[in-house]
Structure formats: C-alpha cells, structure tokens
Amino acid sequence: MKNRIREFREALGLTQGQLGALVGVSRQAIIAIETEKFEPSIWLAYDISKVFKSTIEEVFIFGESEHKSRSKQSRGELAWH
Numbered sequence: 001m002k003n004r005i006r007e008f009r010e011a012l013g014l015t016q017g018q019l020g021a022l023v024g025v026s027r028q029a030i031i032a033i034e035t036e037k038f039e040p041s042i043w044l045a046y047d048i049s050k051v052f053k054s055t056i057e058e059v060f061i062f063g064e065s066e067h068k069s070r071s072k073q074s075r076g077e078l079a080w081h
Helices: 005-011 016-023 027-034 043-053 070-076
Strands: none
Touching: 005 016, 016 027, 016 043, 016 070
C-alpha cells in the first residue's frame, strides 16, 4: 500500500527510529512500511496517523494491493459455480 509516511515524518523532523519508538515498532519496520515492503495492521496504521495528527486516509493511499488480500482469497474460494 502506498503511503506518505516519509513526507509526514520528515515534516516533523522525526527519524525512522524515532517514529518507530513512538508507535512501538523497530526502525526496520518503519523502513519496510515506507518502502511498501510491508503493510501495517490497521492498529499500527492508526497509531502512525495519530503521531502525524492526521487521518489514516491522509497517510495511507488505499488502492489495489499487489498482494492478494485474504478477503479476495476467501471470496474466490466461496464463489458459486
């Protein structure tokens, strides 16, 4: 999922490590989220957005994920024939 974490983080003068400490994850986790290698849980996304005093929708850009979602997999398995 695309995001604006780096933009928001740099505007506040925070390092990746500092942001991680504020939301309870490692610097590596923040790097992975910023570079779209990892999609955060809804709770982590919420915590990150609160650090920036923004909504989740302002920080994270929701669209079609490259990774097939669990809900799509479930719907595919339950498709009527």
